[in-house]
Amino acid sequence: MNGIRGLAGCVRSAAAAVAGFGAVGGGAVLGFGYALARTVVSARPRRNEGVRVLALYPDPDRAGEGSIELQRTVESEPAGRYTFQWAGGAGVAILGETVTATAYSVTRRYRGERGAPLLGVDAVKVRSAPQRDVRDLGMPFEEAEIETELGPAPAWFVPAPEPLPGHWAVHVHGRGASRAEPLRTVPLAAERGWHSLVVSYRNDPEAPTAPGLRYGLGLTEWRDVDAAIAWAVARGARRIVLAGWSMGGTIVGQTYLRSRYAPLVAGLMLESPAVDWRAVIEAQQIVGMLPVASKRVGRWLLRARPGLAVMGLREPIDLDEVDLVARAQELEVPVLLLHSAGDTVVPVGPSRTLARLREDIVQYEEFSGARHVRLWNREPHRWERVVGDWFGERASRAIAEVGGGASVDEPRQPGSRRARSR
Numbered sequence: 001m002n003g004i005r006g007l008a009g010c011v012r013s014a015a016a017a018v019a020g021f022g023a024v025g026g027g028a029v030l031g032f033g034y035a036l037a038r039t040v041v042s043a044r045p046r047r048n049e050g051v052r053v054l055a056l057y058p059d060p061d062r063a064g065e066g067s068i069e070l071q072r073t074v075e076s077e078p079a080g081r082y083t084f085q086w087a088g089g090a091g092v093a094i095l096g097e098t099v100t101a102t103a104y105s106v107t108r109r110y111r112g113e114r115g116a117p118l119l120g121v122d123a124v125k126v127r128s129a130p131q132r133d134v135r136d137l138g139m140p141f142e143e144a145e146i147e148t149e150l151g152p153a154p155a156w157f158v159p160a161p162e163p164l165p166g167h168w169a170v171h172v173h174g175r176g177a178s179r180a181e182p183l184r185t186v187p188l189a190a191e192r193g194w195h196s197l198v199v200s201y202r203n204d205p206e207a208p209t210a211p212g213l214r215y216g217l218g219l220t221e222w223r224d225v226d227a228a229i230a231w232a233v234a235r236g237a238r239r240i241v242l243a244g245w246s247m248g249g250t251i252v253g254q255t256y257l258r259s260r261y262a263p264l265v266a267g268l269m270l271e272s273p274a275v276d277w278r279a280v281i282e283a284q285q286i287v288g289m290l291p292v293a294s295k296r297v298g299r300w301l302l303r304a305r306p307g308l309a310v311m312g313l314r315e316p317i318d319l320d321e322v323d324l325v326a327r328a329q330e331l332e333v334p335v336l337l338l339h340s341a342g343d344t345v346v347p348v349g350p351s352r353t354l355a356r357l358r359e360d361i362v363q364y365e366e367f368s369g370a371r372h373v374r375l376w377n378r379e380p381h382r383w384e385r386v387v388g389d390w391f392g393e394r395a396s397r398a399i400a401e402v403g404g405g406a407s408v409d410e411p412r413q414p415g416s417r418r419a420r421s422r
């Protein structure tokens with residue numbers, strides 16, 4: 001969710017002005033509202049890598065390995081296995097155990113340097129993904145290409161070694177992340193008979209660009225996931241789990257609510273999901289400094305037809321549509337919901353509320369202390385047990401059911417809202 005973290009950088013000057021002058025005029029209110037709305041939907045990549053490199057100690061005997069001394073931050077200091085990238089993603093390596101730490105720095109082992117040279121780099125970006133890409137899984141895979149309405153989008157297809165007929169999981173990463181983010185789920189699904197399709201979507205660096213480089217907060221991206229489901233269905237998928245991370249959780253929620261293939265969906269896995277975008281935006285500390293009127297202007301610019309041209313949007317963004325808490329009663333399949341009380345990017349409160357409202361179908365697993373989408377990194381054994389068991393239960397239920405899956409002989413029209421029970 002690096003784009004949401006970017007809210008702070010884009011509206012900081014506006015908020016500082018509010019704090020400094022104590023009051024704002026109508027023009028300033030409009031300006032702050034525009035800045036907020038633009039930041040929420042902008043897909044322009046952030047140039048700041050995030051964590052400064054203080055020193056590099058390559059291992060003379062092992063190519064691509066060594067130790068790296070980093071500025072001590074909430075990104076660089078937590079224990080666990082991560083990856084880090086530099087040069088705008090042109091280089092990547094695996095970040096391992098801590099060797100030494102001071103009040104201002106942390107020195108950690110790294111290995112598997114790949115791509116652009118690390119030597120001479122002054123800043124890196126730490127990612128929650130423990131794999132650099134699909135090759136790190138050590139599993140057979142195929143490069144796939146999904147035809148979306150904007151053009152071809154790459155995907156990875158990872159077949160299960162002993163597949164259950166028609167069982168597929170479609171994995172959707174979060175905003176500003178990459179396809180590596182959800183890979184840690186793939187082996188767990190594969191062991192229980194589920195093929196995996198790990199997709200990209202509009203505005204990813206490797207996927208087609210949306211008009212104006214604008215996100216739709218799930219209201220446009222779901223169509224790319226729908227195209228991926230169609231690709232899977234053409235290859236025999238009849239029982240599908242949609243797994244979404246961060247904004248990917250919003251996207252799979254919209255896919256379930258809108259897709260013609262919804263009858264095939266056997267469950268939703270939501271990891272650190274943005275189920276209430278109002279809460280996500282309000283949770284950013286700097287946004288709290290903006291006038292209430294500016295926030296209203298920002299929301300109006302996103303949803304009102306007159307604001308579309310101003311914002312560079314082709315379609316309005318109604319935050320009510322992507323509010324899974326408000327739409328909880330429309331969910332009709334099992335949901336695995338994982339979130340951390342320590343998430344400072346996407347607040348845990350809406351996930352708790354969703355779990356309470358739909359305790360009949362939601363299995364809620366709350367972690368403590370983990371930062372955004374870093375639940376596995378903090379408690380890998382618990383995370384893998386919970387996720388693996390849940391995929392196993394979905395598979396067991398399918399075996400017990402007559403027919404093993406639903407039919408799409410009479411599909412709903414694409415984009416239609418759910419209007420029938422299942």
